[in-house]
Amino acid sequence: MGHFQPCKGRNSESPREHGGRKRLRIAIDGPAGAGKSTVARKVADILGYTYLDTGAMYRALAVLALDRNISFDDPEALGELASSVRLDACEDNGVFRVWLDGEEFTHLIRTPEADRAVKLISMAQPVRRVLVEIQRELAGRGGVVMEGRDITSVVIPDAEVKVFLTADETERARRRWADLRNKGIDMPFDEVLAELRARDAKDLEREWGKLVKVDGAVLIDSTRLTVDEVSRIIIGLCEAKQGCSTG
């Protein structure tokens, strides 16, 4: 059984009601590079909600599977791995940190190698089953901004605020390329674009938890919007549900 141990009890201190206001669940899905993490983190910060990066959970497991030489063709073995490790995660000074069995994976999960591995592990249904269960439990507490690919469709389809965040393919690849450069990884733009396309294809085609825009999700195209503009739109959606107070 996988476990999520919130850092410093942050998630466990997030009651369903706060100051007489219901603490909502904000679910954000979208393709790689659409700006989900940046925007979700910002919205969570403004609202005092917990930010949950579900991609980081898949990424950490993918890196662990590589370390342990588990075949990506063996969904059952991958599921066994997911259910046997303890997963710790939390947001800390703008970084979403992840530990597996007490070992920190945060700095290993955003490499090109991790990109390739996560594509494969996210296709394994037994892995998805374990992570979806953990994510549902976390969302149940309310006061969360959760982002990924299947949050609006599978994890919390009844979330009060549902968003499908996207952007042009070239712009998404440019953002990813800039991110990698900032981390000292110099990859040709064409390679970054090809990798992004491959990931898009996997996200759209996988049998379980594929990326879809569900009815009721608000489509936001971030190609020409700043992080602040997108965040304001989402907070507006939240306020319209009379659940969010920024003051």
Ligand code: DC
């Ligand atoms: O958001 P990201 O790029 O860090 O996600 C990494 C991978 O994990 C991505 O290729 C798709 C997968 N993923 C998923 O299948 N389901 C989620 N809820 C989140 C991520």
